[in-house]
Amino acid sequence: MKSQITTLLVLFLLATSCTNESKNKATSSDSEYSEKYSGPIIDMHIHGYTQNGGMFGLTHPTTLRGETYQGAKNIEEHQKQTISKFHEHNVVKAIVTDGHEWYQDNPDIVLIADADEPLDTLRKKHELGKLQAIAEMAPFYAGILADDPSQMKYFELAQELGIPVGFHIFPGGPNYGIHTLPEILGGMRTYNANPLQLEKALAKYPNLKLYIMHGGWPYIEDLKALMYAHPNVYVDIAVTNWILPQEEFNKYLKSLIDAGFGNRIMYGTDQMVWPQVISIGIETVNNADFLTRDQKEDIFFDNAAEFLELSEAEITKLKNP
Numbered sequence: 001m002k003s004q005i006t007t008l009l010v011l012f013l014l015a016t017s018c019t020n021e022s023k024n025k026a027t028s029s030d031s032e033y034s035e036k037y038s039g040p041i042i043d044m045h046i047h048g049y050t051q052n053g054g055m056f057g058l059t060h061p062t063t064l065r066g067e068t069y070q071g072a073k074n075i076e077e078h079q080k081q082t083i084s085k086f087h088e089h090n091v092v093k094a095i096v097t098d099g100h101e102w103y104q105d106n107p108d109i110v111l112i113a114d115a116d117e118p119l120d121t122l123r124k125k126h127e128l129g130k131l132q133a134i135a136e137m138a139p140f141y142a143g144i145l146a147d148d149p150s151q152m153k154y155f156e157l158a159q160e161l162g163i164p165v166g167f168h169i170f171p172g173g174p175n176y177g178i179h180t181l182p183e184i185l186g187g188m189r190t191y192n193a194n195p196l197q198l199e200k201a202l203a204k205y206p207n208l209k210l211y212i213m214h215g216g217w218p219y220i221e222d223l224k225a226l227m228y229a230h231p232n233v234y235v236d237i238a239v240t241n242w243i244l245p246q247e248e249f250n251k252y253l254k255s256l257i258d259a260g261f262g263n264r265i266m267y268g269t270d271q272m273v274w275p276q277v278i279s280i281g282i283e284t285v286n287n288a289d290f291l292t293r294d295q296k297e298d299i300f301f302d303n304a305a306e307f308l309e310l311s312e313a314e315i316t317k318l319k320n321p
């Protein structure tokens with residue numbers, strides 16, 4: 001009888017300790033998933049401008065999240081608000097298209113990108129240390145595909161210079177822009193928004209460091225196929241993180257991570273003229289409840305640091321200011 005009681009007692013203690021252990025596990029993993037990332041951020045997709053006009057002052061058409069954003073009035077306001085958002089969110093590096101002016105005041109943060117120039121001009125800028133990426137390539141708005149001969153030369157130059165090249169496809173450009181902003185976005189067409197248009201460039205220039213700007217949503221299966229075939233294809237998740245509903249963003253991001261591409265996803269905003277979306281984009285990634293703290297760090301910093309070939313010394317400095 002005594003031995004039976006002892007056995008029961010041992011079993012009871014074992015069961016209690018197992019329950020406590022699993023409770024502890026659940027608690028620690030829950031906090032791992034809910035922990036917000038507050039470390040340094042690399043934003044792979046930001047715009048400066050050299051002239052007023054365009055979308056300045058415009059209200060963004062209601063997004064698929066049901067939000068609108070009031071555009072900065074002019075170049076000065078746009079720069080001031082964007083840099084202020086960088087400081088607020090610990091953005092330590094940013095690829096800035098047309099970022100020459102911004103570089104003067106923020107040389108530690110700004111990496112200059114350009115694509116809307118003749119090849120010789122880009123080559124010269126690179127020689128002078130004023131071009132770190134060819135981006136944002138956006139023949140999209142003129143109905144021209146990535147494999148058009150006029151575009152292939154830019155990929156060739158990017159490979160030759162050994163610098164990243166960023167190519168615009170969906171969901172860049174405000175939703176319904178063809179209809180709501182026809183003077184500026186009337187050339188948007190769904191038929192030239194698919195990531196597969198990049199494959200000829202990837203086959204012809206196998207050493208390209210290519211990133212798809214705005215991540216290629218909603219062509220998720222084609223995107224996975226392209227990333228499966230070509231290890232040098234990365235994505236920035238700009239626009240997806242402030243134009244799509246959170247659940248749709250989660251599905252898109254989880255699909256890429258589940259497929260094994262978690263180390264090729266980079267944070268980006270593409271604030272265009274709406275700097276407030278920088279806060280929303282960062283919040284959306286932090287709210288993706290399936291991401292661990294480490295996966296958030298990959299997206300916000302580590303993947304881009306590797307893609308941009310930052311030195312170990314620089315990474316250490318940025319992570320430990």
Ligand SMILES: [Zn+2]
Nearest residue numbers: 045136172270
């Ligand atoms: Zn852009």
